[in-house]
Amino acid sequence: MPKFSRSCFHAAMVVKYYNHAIINLLLSLATIFLISHTSHAQDRPLILNCGSPSSAKDADGRFWDPDDKFLAADTKFVIARADVQDPSLPSEVPYMTARIFQSEAKYQFPLKDSTSRTMLRLHFYPSSYPNFNISNSYFAVVAGGVTLLSNFSAYISAEALSQAYFIKEFFLAPSQSATLDVTFKPSGPQSFAFVNGIEVMPVPAIFNSDPALAGTVGAGMDATGATTVPISDSSMETMFRLNVGGRYISPVNDSDGLMRSWYDDSVYVYSAAVGVAMGANRSITYKTMPSYMAPLDVYSSYRSMGAYKDVNKKTNLTWVFQVDPNFMYMLRFHWCDSEMTRPNQRVFDVFINNRSAQYDVDVFGMTMATATPVKKDYVARVSDSSSELWVALRPTESVRSEFADVLLNGLEVFKLSDVAKANLAGPNPSLSDMMRKYRDGKTSFASDASAVSTVIITGAAGGACAVGLAFVVCVLVYQRKRRDPKAEGTTTWLPISWNSTSTSTTIKSSMSSRSQGGTTISSDAACNCRYFSLTEIKSATKNFDESNVIGVGGFGKVYKGVVDGHTMVAVKRSNPSSDQGINEFQTEIEMLSRLRHRHLVSLIGFCEDNGEMILVYDYMGQGTLREHLYKGNKIVLSWKQRLEICIGAARGLHYLHTGAKYTIIHRDVKTTNILLDDKWVAKMSDFGLSKTGPDMNKGHVSTVVKGSFGYLDPEYFRRQQLTEKSDVYSFGVVLFEVLCARPALNPSLPKEQVSLADWALRCARNGTLEEIIDPQLQGKMSQESLKKFMETAEKCLADHGTDRPSMGDVLWNLEFALQLHENPDHKKSHSTTTDSVDFQGQIDQNSIMAMHRSILNLEDDDDDDDEEARKHKKESDNPDEIFSQIVNPTGR
Structure with missing residues (x-):
């Protein structure tokens, strides 16, 4: 072979060799990539939204996948959606859908590494579901051969812990199996199991770094x-x-x-x-x-x-x-x-x-x-x-x-877990002392009346005797009107069996007796509001005619009604298919029966016949504040109207914080809970979540977070410590809602704009806050008034409660913003005061006391409404009388 040809041949062989090497290298890299990618996919946690047909994202941005492909074959189940979304839920996903099992059911989850621990989280939302009584749900859960839950009642657990939802988290010991079997077993033929969300996650050596x-x-x-x-x-x-x-x-x-x-x-x-x-x-x-x-x-x-x-x-x-x-x-x-x-x-x-x-x-x-x-x-x-x-x-x-x-x-x-018995299941939680007190009931009304009579006979005379007799009559009238001849011996609204030995039978018995029993309402509250029979309520609402529905909330529907022939009322009826709202029902009665103020909605009475929970209020002719902001209402509120409504709501909250015997924290301030009467006077409503008592004087009360998302104080959410500054934060969101005419949460907007509070603060930092106000207000308000309003709202949203103003300070600033709107000519002489939160330095002590008496209206009642309205109108017609010392400090 010629030399040249031999060289070409060798060159061709080298190229061929390297081509094979490159191809093999690429194949190896592809194999490694596929193995790595598959391993990574298997390492990813399973995050499952039970009962959901498709993937969905929660409030944290995590995607929850459907759970159906992990169910064992031939598993029988029912997919259900909760009737009510509790405001404390962090997100609809995964809690609003559930998979319900009336017989034994099994999930099978693949495990990549059976030698490491697996974290299993079970999410439960024991709400009411169509055709299922959640109080009958008792079941066991077994995972990897370990009994995690036994005769478990999510309903009892949630009520005892005062939580709407909760999570059970387990770290399962390594096993030799390639799959993790999680089995749900109803405790009896009338019971059922359910689950809302499941997380299965391989975990690092959290418990393996120490000796075994x-x-x-x-x-x-x-x-x-x-x-x-x-x-x-x-x-x-x-x-x-x-x-x-x-x-x-x-x-x-x-x-x-x-x-x-x-x-x-x-x-x-x-x-x-x-x-x-x-x-x-x-x-x-x-x-x-x-x-x-x-x-x-x-x-x-x-x-x-x-x-x-x-x-x-x-x-x-x-x-x-x-x-x-x-x-x-x-x-x-x-x-x-x-x-x-x-x-x-x-x-x-x-x-x-x-x-x-x-x-x-x-x-x-x-x-x-x-x-x-x-x-x-x-x-x-x-x-x-x-x-x-x-x-x-x-x-x-x-x-x-x-x-x-x-x-x-x-x-x-x-x-x-007990290694020998492979058991982690404990008893269902017991009621707290306070809840047990409500469950067992206080001293019967009959014995109360007897005791009072004895005191009157043995130690009272004259005026004291008259007061005591009036009290007894009030109690006996309440007792007679609420008693059902078939319900002797029943006690309270709360379920009877809350101890660890509760069974579905005892719970069912207690719930059925609830329809004949009565709520534990104090004698004082019973005397301060009217008791309605169910017949009266049905007559007032035309047997709960749907055409009379004027609102729907977490507690239930609100109906327009007429009592005593001509008096318009609002009737709030609990959802009959839900066991939620017992505590809120009692809190509302106890709270509002003792409070009378121009800017708080008035409770007329209540009804608890035949298992109903019904509250009767004064009728608010103009509905909620929210429906006049962005619900398509034809009435566009002027800037002055919005300021006056905010001022009225602030007065009501200021009274709750400072004017009652103990500090009262509303806990659910939002535009749907600010009602407007026929004269557009704002009144705070819905006190079912309110907290009060001497413990508030310590500065805070530790409690489970409740409220409405979009309005929740972030500090309260993080620390579970409720203060009056939590109401201030929520009211700050309301102020921006009034200013911008958009909801507190709007998921349809870009991510950074979903939360109104976050978006408003971001705009404030960027100096673009004026760009997001309601277009209907453009050019129709004083710039000084707008500036003061925005500063006040921004201060309310401070991250730490200590940096927020009090409701009294908020009220002063809103009143001043109204004055700046109505008297823009005075703004130049007062430019030095507009940045102040507290104007007390401009006002003498007598003026402060006079204004606080006007704000608090401590003894306001229904008979004073007309006089208050006239006084309010007079003040509105001539605001210079009140604010002359604020607007013109030299005028004194």
């Missing part, structure tokens, strides 16, 4: 006498997860996409020794700790005892938790000391259920570094005679540390 055996608190704590517990073999249920000393951390802000919620710990702190909540004074990094253990926000805040060394030595910092008896619990303590720089500066002891868990804890000594996260696990048993878990930290005296103080950043409590 965790030491117990106290010797011989295990039932077998062992002093260690095999954590790696135990399934767990999350009982509590707390960001100690810090704010609520939402699932979207959790680390590594685990979507955990971290709650404020203050509601669990025992006694007055609550310590101090602090923030880290330097940045925190994970260093050697995996990021999935807890988000950095947990380690950036903490609770300690404070600076008083002598006091600290004599006290503990203690938390108390309600748990299921006769289980082992693992407690995970999260620590990060951002202050100490050497050992033996802060040393303390840890006690669990009055037993020593560890002595001489020195967080800096554990890590030998400042601002370094560390965690420690302990296990304790709660006996069958107790349902409380106590955690206490106490400064160690023996080591003579530099500071007598303790520290805790985060705390998690997990219930451990």
Whole structure:
């Protein structure tokens, strides 16, 4: 072969070789990509919206897929949609749809790695569903061979915990199976199981970083006498997860996409020794700790005892938790000391259920570094005679540390399964003492009357006797009018059987007896409002004719009616297919029966015959504020009308906050709860969620978050601590709603504009706020008035309650905005005062007292309405009389 040809041949062979190599390389890369992509897809969590036919997005932007393809073959089910959307639901997805099982049903979820733990979350919304009585729902849930729930009632759990919805979270021990079977089993032939949402997620080695055996608190704590517990073999249920000393951390802000919620710990702190909540004074990094253990926000805040060394030595910092008896619990303590720089500066002891868990804890000594996260696990048993878990930290005296103080950043409590019995199921929760008091009923009216009569006979005379007799007559009239001859011996609206031994039979019995029983209404409330028979209500509403419906809410429909031949009333009737609203019904009666004010809607009476819950109010001829803003109403409210309506609503809220015996927080301020009478006078309504009492004087009350999304105070949502500033935030949203004539939430808008509060604040920061106001108002209001109104609304939406004005300050500013609109000529002489929130420096003390008497109207009643209306009109016709000292400080 010629030399040239041989060279060409070799060149061709080289090219062929490299072509094969490249092809093989590409095939290998493609294979690796496919394997990686498939592995990644399998690692993705399953987020399922049960009963939904298609994917949907929740409020956090997560997509929830349909659950049907994971159901075992031949599974029988019913798909249902909740009748009522509770305002406390974070999103329609996944709670408004449910999959209901009347016989045993099984889900089968694929597992990529059966050697690691699986997190299972079950979402429950025990609302009313068509053709199903939710109080009859009792069922068991078994997953991976472990009984998670047994004879479980989501209805009882939600009522006992005062929550509309809740989540059960489990960490299942590794198994050898390639699938996770989750089985729902109704507890009886008349019962059913249901679920709204399911999450199945592979989790990193959250519980595997420590040795497989965790030491117990106290010797011989295990039932077998062992002093260690095999954590790696135990399934767990999350009982509590707390960001100690810090704010609520939402699932979207959790680390590594685990979507955990971290709650404020203050509601669990025992006694007055609550310590101090602090923030880290330097940045925190994970260093050697995996990021999935807890988000950095947990380690950036903490609770300690404070600076008083002598006091600290004599006290503990203690938390108390309600748990299921006769289980082992693992407690995970999260620590990060951002202050100490050497050992033996802060040393303390840890006690669990009055037993020593560890002595001489020195967080800096554990890590030998400042601002370094560390965690420690302990296990304790709660006996069958107790349902409380106590955690206490106490400064160690023996080591003579530099500071007598303790520290805790985060705390998690997990219930451990009994490995032998493979069980995590506990009893249904019991009622609180307050709810049990309502359930059992107070002293009967007959005995009350007897007791009062005895007091009158033995110790009263003259005027006192007359007052006592009037009280007795009132009570007896109420008793006679509410009694059903067939209902002797029944007690209260609330279900009777709430203990752990409740069965579907007892619940059904209690619910059927409810139709014959009565609500526990105080004698005082009974005397202050009228009791209507169901016959009277049906006559007033033409037997609840649909043509008389003037509104629909979470409680039920509102009808227009006529009583006593000519008096127009609004009749609010609870949804007969729903068991919700019992607490709201009683709160509304107790609250409004004691309050009389020009700017609060008046409760005329109520009816509870035959299982009904009906409230009767004064009829508000102009309906709600919302329907006059953007519901297509032909009446366009002028700027002056809007200001006067806002001022009226502010007066009503200011009275609730300052004018009653105790502070009253409305808790559900929104434009649909601001009603307008025939003269366009604004009145606050719907007090079913209101909170009151002497505890409010402490500055806040800890409570489950309720209210309407779009209006919810973010601080209240994060910390579950309700203050009057929560109403101020909601009222700020109302002010922007009035200004912009758009809903508080509008999902059809671009993402950044969905929330009116967020959008308005963003526009305020960008200086474009005037661009989003109602076009109907353009050129029809004073710029100074608009500026003052917008400043007031913006201050109401401050992120922290302490930065918001009081309702009194809001009221002053709105009154001033009205004056600036009606008297624009005065604005130049007062440019220095328009930026002030509080104008008391411009007014003498007598003027302040006079205006507060006008605002509060503490003893206002129906007989004074005409006089108040005339006075209000006179003030509106001649506003200079009231505001002369504000508008012209030299005029005095």
